[in-house]
Amino acid sequence: MGLVPYTNESAKFEHLGGTTIPPGDTRMVDETLVPGYEPAADKPAGAPEGGASDDDKDEQEKLLAAITAMLALNVPDIQAKLPDLSDKELDALELAESGSEGKNRTTLLQAIATEKLGRVK
Known part of the structure; x- marks a missing residue:
């Protein structure tokens, strides 16, 4: 603002x-x-006017598929893969797990938080 x-x-x-x-x-x-104020659409610089590009959509679909497949695993298997995930993948995994309406696995959320803290340096 x-x-x-x-x-x-x-x-x-x-x-x-x-x-x-x-x-x-x-x-x-x-x-x-100011009267008549309308917020500007939040989009990255250079993004096409019509919204996300096809490459962005493909990347999001791949990320969603990878996270969905990972959530089907048990917690120790997911924990073993955490160091190999990018920050974006880690954030998506945390969001998906914490949004599972009371079915979230607190040990997994703790492991994700620990991994994030370990990356901050």
């Missing part, structure tokens, strides 16, 4: 957030407070 110039074109004082803007005056205000 950044500051943008806002000009009060009315005959009355306007209040945007904690800023009072006299008639005909311009003040810097938080862009989210």
